[in-house]
Amino acid sequence: MTASPPRTAAASPSTADTHCPYCALQCAMTLTPDPDVSAPVRVEGRMFPTNRGGLCKKGWTSAALLASPERLTTPLIREDGVLRPAGWDEALGRIVSSLRAIRQEDGPDAVAVFGGGGLTNEKAYLLGKFARLALGTSRIDYNGRFCMSSAAAAGNRAFGIDRGLPFPVSDLDDADTILLLGSNVAATMPPLLAHLAGARAAGGLIVVDPRRSQTAELTADGAGTHLQPAPGTDLVLLLGLTHVVLADGLADGDYLAARTTGADVLRRSVAPWWPERVQAATGVPVAALRETAHRLARGRGTYILTGRGVEQHVDGTDTATAAINLALVLGLPGRPGSGYGTLTGQGNGQGGREHGQKSDQLPGYRKIADPADRAAVAAVWGVDPDSLPGPGVPAVQLLGMLGRPEGVRALLVHGANVVISGPDAEAVRSGLGALDLLVVCDFVLSETAALADVVLPVTQWAEEEGTLTTLEGRIIRRRRALVPPAGVRSELEILADLAARLDAPSQWPTDPALVFAELARASAGGIADYSGLSHAQLDAQLDDGVAAHWPYPAGSEGTPRLFLERFAHPDGRARLVPVQPRDRDPDPLEEAPFERAMPGEGAPAVLTLITGRLLEHYQSGAQTRLVAELAEAQPRARAELHPATAARLGIADGDPVTVRNRRGRVVADALLTERIRLDTVFLPFHFADAECANLLTAAETDPISGMPEFKRTTVVVAAGRRRGGAAPVGAAQVRAAQVHA
């Protein structure tokens, strides 16, 4: 089943102007069918405001997976414990009979759906509709919960709207001061660096990261400042910066009076956070704190941007709120040439959180609990509003319900590899194992797909039409360059077929242009209004180089910049929401038994684990670990340790290291680097088996957003045993054992 599929270029056009399959920068590229290259298409960077013709390594190599021998080209069904090839009719028939039985026994909420922020707008929209109408379940959520939920919650609370960047990326070019908190763009969005050049030239790039990341390194030689707080202390740091701004008379009083509410309460809330106290809590020196506050106020063109480093914490919403408060006190949001934003991560991380795959949401960023929103969408779908289920539960909670009494018995996964990227991965694995039915749509046998009862092979980016919404809220076209291999179906076709078999009401178009037209109607009047857009019109805009930023109601020309006159709350004002750190240090007793040396290990030390990304790999690595050039550059997880910490533990560079806590145990080779603090260890989360960082992370979440804490975990680190013959089983071996060719 893994033989290389025959590849044919679409009859016309012979080249396609499209965008990268990976991150939210959505770098533009041209694909040209080319028999002379190993991949079926040649990739060239294309001029576009976000990437200006540039691509990163992942973009350049993105075509490799189109013809990979690992590509799935037939449905798979589990039989006697192993996956075997099957026909589409058999696979869909098995899904539907199982879903019907489960629904009859335990009701519609026993079936759940897990989506992804990489799905096109069309797929995300149809998936949300499918869950509510064809399955009748409230239980749908998606991997964007792991990614954007805290920043989104903070944006909604402060501004009344959640668009990651409320301005085009290219606006950053003219800034002389940029505060970048918990974001390593040099590795995660390399072409974006061109937009930071102005701030660097002006000495105004300020990077906040406990590691001296590649991005922090860009502040060297007078280009800016690197602040290196202890992990998880950004909230205090931001309260301290806001304190200095207010205490030193740097606040924009006119702006606060005219455009915000809550300034007095905010002022009182930051009063106790004097610089010395902040230094004690964060490790950031008083002088650096003061200089940063003054620089932000002095800047002619100042931006504050956040990434996952500050958001993926149990207080991520409050930390993002504190960053927004600082921006508001300085009068940045909505001031031309300045602003606040968060850097959305996944390819369609923005659009994917607007059109209904989130548990509390309907298309157009409407609320599923709001009677008017329900009525509006039900009218487009041609159903009774009362037939729509209510709000479901966020992703981590949903994963915790798998296989539990009153919980979830069947799960449909579209565009996520939860067994690698969900927190407390072993618990996720056992939950998936306890299901009566796990269905995974993917184009590779991800670690999650390898556990499924039914795997459905889907089209890849270069084989499909659709739209995505970039980190700047710009709707772009994904265009088809290749005919998909025989045996593969688009998710729109799969959902329509299943809906018909389940006797679902409403229409189930499979043409992406028609799905978009329906999405546009369903979003009309919502916050994320796409009703003025269509595929045809986007194609025309693309040719003209015009930008389609939402809200884009019919008759408008879109909204590149939000907040110029008002915020999205009914009174037009932004909310200053006072926030305070909560005492949340882990109980030392809880970890104590794990501090003992284990047989075969060296002396242990208790450190803080932070997790994140490498340039070469994307997310769970399901895709990039299969691209030879990327896998060769980064073949395995390496645990970054400070040389002094390593010396104390008797660990040399390249030695095996055990990182463990009561949830699990990771074995990785040591990478000694002075870029990390003495008290922390860093692991990338792109790897599987014994190298899976999420074996260690906790399923504890932010109470407002449901975001898990990926960035601060207490672990025990010790010299480990070198892996020998009993090495953990790799994904390739799992595949070989489970799939009958």
Ligand SMILES: Nc1nc2c(c(=O)[nH]1)N[C@H]1C(S)=C(S)[C@@H](COP(=O)(O)OP(=O)(O)OC[C@H]3O[C@@H](n4cnc5c(=O)[nH]c(N)nc54)[C@H](O)[C@@H]3O)O[C@H]1N2
């Ligand atoms: N190469 C690559 N690029 C990607 C992705 C990928 O998987 N690989 N994924 C895409 C996606 S979905 C996303 S969400 C983005 C994420 O992009 P980023 O937010 O840039 O990615 P991370 O590496 O998760 O985290 C960024 C930084 O946060 C730091 N950090 C950790 N803990 C803390 C803390 O407590 N405080 C502060 N201030 N910083 C902390 C880490 O050291 C790290 O350098 O990248 C996108 N681009």
Ligand SMILES: Nc1nc2c(c(=O)[nH]1)N[C@H]1C(S)=C(S)[C@@H](COP(=O)(O)OP(=O)(O)OC[C@H]3O[C@@H](n4cnc5c(=O)[nH]c(N)nc54)[C@H](O)[C@@H]3O)O[C@H]1N2
């Ligand atoms: N420890 C730790 N864990 C983290 C993070 C962290 O920083 N640290 N970051 C979190 C973040 S920000 C994110 S965004 C998540 C991402 O976590 P994942 O959900 O694991 O993301 P991907 O690896 O992109 O998984 C997408 C899967 O869907 C497939 N796929 C791609 N496109 C499509 C499509 O159109 N249809 C279908 N059906 N399948 C498709 C891919 O082949 C892949 O198997 O991880 C989170 N987990």
Ligand code: SF4
């Ligand atoms: S930065 Fe993101 S969108 Fe651009 S080429 Fe790299 S992975 Fe693709």
Ligand SMILES: [Mo]
């Ligand atoms: Mo993400």
